[in-house]
Amino acid sequence: MHNFIALLQNENMKLSQRISTWIMYAILLVIILFGAVIEFFSESVTTTEVDDNWKEELRVETANLEEMNEEDEYMYGMFTDEIAINNYHIENDIKPLPYDAWQFTMENAGLSSMISLFTIIIAAGIIASEYRLGTIKLLLIRPISRTKILLSKYVTVLLFSMIMLLFLFISSMIIGSLFFGLNGLNPTIVQMSVDGPKETSIFGEIFTQYGLNMINLVMMATFAFMISSLFRNSGMAIGTSIFLMFTGTTVVAMLSNYEWAKYILFANTNLNQYMGNGVPVIEGMTLGFSIAIIAIYYIIFLVVSWLAFTKRDVAGA
Amino acid sequence: MNVAMELINVNKNIGKKHIIKDLNLSIHKGEVFGLLGPNGAGKTTTIRMMVGLMKMTSGDIQIEGHSIRKDYKNAVRHVGAIVENPEMYPFLSGWKNLKHYARMIPGITDERIHEVIQLVGLQKAIKEKAGRYSLGMRQRLGVAQALLHRPSILILDEPTNGLDPAGIREIRQYIRKLAEEEDVSVIVSSHLLSEIELMCDRIGIIKNGELLSVEDVKDSQDDEENTELSVTLNVSPLKEAMEIVSSFPIKSEGEHSITVKATREQIPDIIKSLVQADIQIYEVNVEKTSLEDKFFERIGENTIA
Ligand SMILES: Nc1ncnc2c1ncn2[C@@H]1O[C@H](COP(=O)(O)OP(=O)(O)OP(=O)(O)O)[C@@H](O)[C@H]1O
Ligand SMILES: [Mg+2]
Secondary structure, three states: OHHHHHHHHHHHHHHHOOHHHHHHHHHHHHHHHHHHHHHHHOOOOOOOOOOOOHHHHHHHHHHHHHHHHHHOOOOOOOOHHHHHHHHHHHHHOOOOOOOOHHHHHHHHHHHHHHHHHHHHHHHHHHHHHHHHHOOHHHHOOOOOOHHHHHHHHHHHHHHHHHHHHHHHHHHHHHHHHHHHOOOOOOOEEEEEEOOEEEEEEHHHHHHHHHHHHHHHHHHHHHHHHHHHHHHOOHHHHHHHHHHHHHHHHHHHHHOOOOHHHHHOHHHHOOHHHHOOOOOOOOOOOOHHHHHHHHHHHHHHHHHHHHHHHHOOOOOOO | OOEEEEEEEEEEEEOOEEEEEEEEEEEEOOOEEEEEOOOOOOHHHHHHHHOOOOOOOEEEEEEOOEEOOOOHHHHHOOEEEEOOOOOOOOOOEHHHHHHHHHHOOOOOOHHHHHHHHHHHOOOOOOOOEHHHOOHHHHHHHHHHHHHOOOOOEEEEOOOOOOOOHHHHHHHHHHHHHHHHHHOOEEEEEEOOHHHHOOOOOEEEEEEOOEEEEEEEHHHHHHOOOOOOEEEEEEEEOHHHHHHHOOOOOEEEEOOOEEEEEEOHHHHHHHHHHHHHOOOEEEEEEEEEOHHHHHHHHHHOOOOOO
8 A cells, every 4th residue: 555655646746747737727727717708798697686576587588488499490499498497486486596606617517528638638648658758667677566556547547537627616616706706605506307497406416517527537538548558659549539539429329220329338428318307319228227338348448458558568668 | 606686498489489599597696797699689678578577488587586477576676677778757857756766665765865866976967857868867867766775686788878988987887886895786788798898797698589608707808828819910021921820820811911819928929930031010919809709709790680
């Protein structure tokens, strides 16, 4: 255990001494700021206090939406959820809250794909760069098993993604508060669920969203890690992982007529399909099925990484 | 004699290629052993197997009595090494590079790190990023890294590669110092005899993955009386001179010179008989044949198989 912590220290030292790591944080921060500015000047967002007349205003708005929802040939059916949510507000006398840091943070859960990208880059490099630099030869001639060294690298990748997610959450909250203010410590929000609109804690909602995105992130990072271990080349690991990340869901959508498509990883990684009023990509898929498929892929990725790293000669590096 | 490392019938195949063939070798405690061979002879492959980077196809390597195959951790604990080039993390300072490897073995204090920095003379540059180091400095950082845990065997693959003569001399000096003062066994590889001859106690000659012979360096230097020397005579006329020295084995002929093999005792006689025959002698050059010749006798042309 002592030397495992030492290994983690080493990996984190190597990460934090590289400028590229800090550039990733800077990019994320700039994107969050940029999003806040856009949101701030956008008209569809109410940041001012809602007045006592809100029910009347909401009724008018809902009526407009209903009209579009039924008559506009392009937007037909698009607003069904929003109308239901508005009606729920009116019926239950829940005053809509103005846009604030919590909602900003919740929307920024989508930025976790940015974090996936960064984590893929880190995962791809953490093994491959030792080979590229030739330092692998000095790393592996210590009285520590290769398994332990590999594990320390993998844990470092996971830690990196957690810290990045935390960074996304905290900076979204801070920037959100500065731009839009904060509606208390744990406001509620009305969201669609399996049985219609429901009032839920926004904090819980954020937690769920970030958590669900985490699955995709970890799977892609582990995939990149495997390719990096297998081919000892970070370019290839980054290339294949990002390619799959962007095309995966599209490919699944194209193949969704075939029954076997449900065994493709990307048909399963988005667990949002089982949340709220989501619809599974392929009929008959269940949450349990998806979790099992994800687990199987995950184990395969790790075993392949391990075999490639521990069983092969270090030659010609 | 105490054995620090033993190679027993070591074989390595990669694909269909038989790269190392039945290598048997013992490295004694406190000796400097040279692994000499042309490019592609299998020196690096042998060293990679010694430190467990490559698995051998058959045979075993015992380090301080521990098999590198079966008891990797206890075997490798006694080894410090640089395999091929001294590659460091360029974005870390020299200090952090050392700290990195120090963390991987329990019991290495900061004082010990300072000690090895002192030993290789890198005090001034240790805070600088290793990416800015010259090759000589990286070589020293590599040696420092290899010495951190007080190994009993130090393995340096081509330590003189790319160094200038002053750098080579320096390496030679502290390799000798380590062997003599700290009783460390040192294995150095090279494809140039001249670069390691002066630091080694014994030299193993390897070609095409086979160990051809192991020569004792001291022997061939101490035994002055009977050492064969190459005597190069720059004389005129060459033809007559050749007849006079025809009783000696001729090594080579030049345009104005001839080289024969002779012992130290025989040199005055050769000169006397040339003078008596009225032959003009412009130059007499005497060189030890010793290892250099043995080396070339053994490996023949320096070809890559
Ligand atoms: N990964 C590999 N796959 C196939 N052949 C290899 C591999 N590594 C080494 N070889 C072959 O093994 C032989 C020995 O190579 P090695 O690197 O050990 O030589 P060397 O004595 O260190 O040479 P040099 O002086 O050039 O460093 C060479 O013929 C080389 O082509
Ligand atoms: Mg070599």
